[in-house]
Amino acid sequence: MSTQEYAVLGTRPVRHDGADKVTGRAIYGADIHLAGLLQGAILRSPHAHARIVRIDTRRAEALPGVKAVVTAADLAVSQDRIVDLGEGDTPLSYLRGNVLASGKVLYKGHAVAAVAAASLHVAEEAASLIDVEYEPLPCVLTTLDAMREDAPILHDGLRTTEFGEKTGRVSNVAEHFRHELGDVSAGFAEADVVVEHEFRTATVHQGYIEPHTATVLWNNDGRILVWCSTQGAFVVRDVTACILDVPVSRVKVTPLEIGGGFGGKIPVYLEPVAALLSKKSGRPVKITMTRRDVFEGTGPTPGSVIRVKMGARKDGRIVAAQAWMAYEAGAYPGAMVGPGAMCVFAAYDIANVVVDGFDVVVNKPSTAAYRAPGATNAAFATESVVDELAEKLGLDPLEFRLKNAAREGTRRADGPKYPRIGCVEVIEAMKNHPHYSAPLEGPNRGRGVAIGFWFNAGLPSSCTLSVNADGSVNLVEGSTDIGGTRTSVAMQAAEVLGIGAEDVRPEVADTDSVGFTAVTGGSRVTFATGWAAYEAAQDVVRQMKERAAKLWETDAASVTLDHGVFRSGDRSMTFRDLAARLGETGGPVTGRGAVNPRSAGGSFSGCIADVQVDPETGKVDVLRFTAVQDAGKAIHPAYVEGQMQGGSAQGIGWALNEEYHMSPDGAMQNASLLDYRMPTALDLPMIDTVIVEVPNPIHPFGVRGVGEANIVPPPATLANAIYHATGVRLRSLPMNPPAVAEAIWSKEG
Amino acid sequence: MPTTVRVECTINDETREFLCEPRQSLLECLRDVLGLTGTKEGCNDGNCGSCTVMMDGRIVPSCLVLGVESQGSEITTIEGVARGSELHxxxxxxxxxxxxxxxxxxxxxxxxxxxxxxxxxxxxxxxxxxxxxxxxxxxxxxxxxxxxxxxxxxxxxxxx
Missing domain, CATH: 1.10.150.120 ([2Fe-2S]-binding domain)
Incomplete structure (x- = not known):
């Protein structure tokens, strides 16, 4: 556990951007206004799968007020290549094809053409005047259907990669991979109890409240200026440049405040299209998605079919585990089955494991990351099976997990051996929490537990600091701030410098003004950008010591810094006083930090939930909910709690209500926030939190990313709680009232 | 034929006059015509509450009110919650x-x-x-x- 004393870390200062965000002054993506601004609208496919025979834009172009119309024919034609989108490699042709469809549409909502006009209403009217002739094709909507040999094929050029080798077989299975550890047959032979089930999870959306928006000016000097809402300004720059086939230096991205992302604002949808419209019209163009566009045209997270088999001995030791995982990628390969397969048994020390993963394309929107992408689906299966094993062995579910918990030195089936991790500490904190031992009385009530893991990401981050004469420090970083990370990054610089969090002014800069910084994703900002800020602050300290040495005519090596006071012998000076004397000691002091950690240490989490199930209607009420997570070192505990509460709420929504209701012809039936039922304030209890601190050995302050692991356990936690309330195990998400009621009726016969 | 309508109302205790198209929502008028972008659009169909404003003493989703309907009304937006430099x-x-x-x-x-x-x-x-x-x-x-x-x-x- 963390024992070091800090002055700034672990406190709860008000965020630097706070006043702007409670007064309406903060400028979010859609709030920007430029002189001569045009509004754009996108025409989307009404078919889930169709060949585009012909597009006639003449009627749209003739509408008064219309300034430009574009289709895929306006996109650059260049050779296909692999592009790193920030969380994985993608062929350029897929990125380009998803931005504006060419040849075929692959899902209902696929962008086909776009219009820029003097007003949004004119643009929308013009979009409806574009005549597109489609030749509808049979569509396929589920992984299992898409894996059949006679399934309609989405991509004629997609050949299955099997165990890393190209097979030459054209199918909807982009990849089949396997992780193996030990001898799974021998492991199961040793088991006294074996449990095996199939689980399904529905396609769900991240549900950020701010729709995607982008404003682009293709300037007269050839520079492409972008203002947008994104999780990664550099990703937008690089992907936009690739799609438009221009060098990255031609594109400048200014990230505005972002209204939620959860992984869904990593992909690029609008920027290249707005750029083409701007080039054609000679005016800046803003495109903002409607809520329907967000549901139908952006990436939800994959639905999945997962079979999990686990075996344990009577002494409570899990001896073998096997998973078969097929995730639906949507229209283009890249389902989050890779991370799902790395996480499926990641919380346990199991000697014999086999995991098979399948990345399958279907006629739904191309999926994107969603908070610990792939791991929640996987944990729903594993943690349900673990619960059943514990019951069959007559063991307490947390004792059983503790007995098998991953520890330092445990090898995961996909290869890595854990450094110091906090899985055991999380389970112990759950066991010791009063919630776990509190009496739960009354009929139809039950308590469930589950744990989860997310490995987090490292990746590049940059930060610069400049010291002001009043002793304050300006901090420039490249991580768009979705949940208060400006402050958690600034606090790490402040800790090193021995000044207050409020003495550091953090600013998220555009792509011309700060070094390359990867996406705000993988729970990496407080970890990696915080680390860059730590390095930049160390750089400042080194220079400030030299300045003090100069003033005191001594050796810089003799100067120390402690709690904001420089000392050498009996002389001392505060950071603030020294900052006022930079001019006379050599001029401004700026510090820089750039890091590229290859791993991030990982975070474990666990939940305890009490539910009450209405046996008549199947409605599940969450009575009490406790979330536990290892934060390594909680830089700003209130923001760590906020991440845990937010991830829990999203996990509860995923568990109980949320799903894409698809018609047989591939149309989403609930593409509004009324019908896509996310949790409201009335649906949830207070969410209690316990922050565990097992310092991350690779981070200077021991930080572990905390944004994601918290969403992993809730669906399994609630499934286990529902079982203990009703005696019925639900193995399909969402566990909505009809599903729960039907399961209860089936049990009762 | 004019395509816009003149509307007069009180917003955050100030009398405001503006021109809007009959099809524009109050949300569009606040954000695009009057530059009051503190009121946010999340769904444009009344289901998220991001565009909530006070109108004549009631909270309304401003995306479901037409700009022309605000004629003569008293509106408070987020920009009107703080009193000068003092936060509420x-x-x-x-x-x-x-x-x-x-x-x-x-x-x-x-x-x-x-x-x-x-x-x-x-x-x-x-x-x-x-x-x-x-x-x-x-x-x-x-x-x-x-x-x-x-x-x-x-x-x-x-x-x-």
Whole structure:
């Protein structure tokens, strides 16, 4: 556990951007206004799968007020290549094809053409005047259907990669991979109890409240200026440049405040299209998605079919585990089955494991990351099976997990051996929490537990600091701030410098003004950008010591810094006083930090939930909910709690209500926030939190990313709680009232 | 034939005149015509609460009100909640309780919560949750928002 004393870390200062965000002054993506601004609208496919025979834009172009119309024919034609989108490699042709469809549409909502006009209403009217002739094709909507040999094929050029080798077989299975550890047959032979089930999870959306928006000016000097809402300004720059086939230096991205992302604002949808419209019209163009566009045209997270088999001995030791995982990628390969397969048994020390993963394309929107992408689906299966094993062995579910918990030195089936991790500490904190031992009385009530893991990401981050004469420090970083990370990054610089969090002014800069910084994703900002800020602050300290040495005519090596006071012998000076004397000691002091950690240490989490199930209607009420997570070192505990509460709420929504209701012809039936039922304030209890601190050995302050692991356990936690309330195990998400009621009726016969 | 209509109303205690198309919503008028971008658009169909404003003493989703309907009405937006440089206790409580993460829903929550405290100075947790059920937040799980409203209610009570 963390024992070091800090002055700034672990406190709860008000965020630097706070006043702007409670007064309406903060400028979010859609709030920007430029002189001569045009509004754009996108025409989307009404078919889930169709060949585009012909597009006639003449009627749209003739509408008064219309300034430009574009289709895929306006996109650059260049050779296909692999592009790193920030969380994985993608062929350029897929990125380009998803931005504006060419040849075929692959899902209902696929962008086909776009219009820029003097007003949004004119643009929308013009979009409806574009005549597109489609030749509808049979569509396929589920992984299992898409894996059949006679399934309609989405991509004629997609050949299955099997165990890393190209097979030459054209199918909807982009990849089949396997992780193996030990001898799974021998492991199961040793088991006294074996449990095996199939689980399904529905396609769900991240549900950020701010729709995607982008404003682009293709300037007269050839520079492409972008203002947008994104999780990664550099990703937008690089992907936009690739799609438009221009060098990255031609594109400048200014990230505005972002209204939620959860992984869904990593992909690029609008920027290249707005750029083409701007080039054609000679005016800046803003495109903002409607809520329907967000549901139908952006990436939800994959639905999945997962079979999990686990075996344990009577002494409570899990001896073998096997998973078969097929995730639906949507229209283009890249389902989050890779991370799902790395996480499926990641919380346990199991000697014999086999995991098979399948990345399958279907006629739904191309999926994107969603908070610990792939791991929640996987944990729903594993943690349900673990619960059943514990019951069959007559063991307490947390004792059983503790007995098998991953520890330092445990090898995961996909290869890595854990450094110091906090899985055991999380389970112990759950066991010791009063919630776990509190009496739960009354009929139809039950308590469930589950744990989860997310490995987090490292990746590049940059930060610069400049010291002001009043002793304050300006901090420039490249991580768009979705949940208060400006402050958690600034606090790490402040800790090193021995000044207050409020003495550091953090600013998220555009792509011309700060070094390359990867996406705000993988729970990496407080970890990696915080680390860059730590390095930049160390750089400042080194220079400030030299300045003090100069003033005191001594050796810089003799100067120390402690709690904001420089000392050498009996002389001392505060950071603030020294900052006022930079001019006379050599001029401004700026510090820089750039890091590229290859791993991030990982975070474990666990939940305890009490539910009450209405046996008549199947409605599940969450009575009490406790979330536990290892934060390594909680830089700003209130923001760590906020991440845990937010991830829990999203996990509860995923568990109980949320799903894409698809018609047989591939149309989403609930593409509004009324019908896509996310949790409201009335649906949830207070969410209690316990922050565990097992310092991350690779981070200077021991930080572990905390944004994601918290969403992993809730669906399994609630499934286990529902079982203990009703005696019925639900193995399909969402566990909505009809599903729960039907399961209860089936049990009762 | 003119395509716009002249509208006069009171916004944040100031008389405002503007021209709008009959098809433009109050939300569009606030954001695009009057430059009051503190009111946010999340769904444009009345289901998220991000565009909540006070209109003649009631909270309304401004995306479901036509600009022309605001003729003669009194409107308060998030820009009118603080008194000059002094934050409203709700705004202070949201900051101190870390009740916002991305912040896009915050203006709607603060306007709605203010309307609640104006008519019910001592709401219990259930009353707060029920009142705010029209406002979606996807980041916080609502816990810290509910606590911020409770804290603001206490501050306002103390001030009396």
């Amino acid at each position: 206790p709700l705004q202070t409580a949201f900051l101190e309780s870390a009740a916002l993460q991305c912040g896009i829903c915050t203006p709607g929550f603060i306007v709605a919560a203010k309307a609640l405290l104006d008519r019910n100075p001592r709401p219990d947790e259930h009353e707060i949750r029920l009142w705010l059920a029209n406002n979606l937040c996807r980041c916080t799980g609502y816990d810290k928002i509910i606590r911020a409203v409770q804290q603001a209610a206490a501050t306002l009570q103390e001030a009396k």
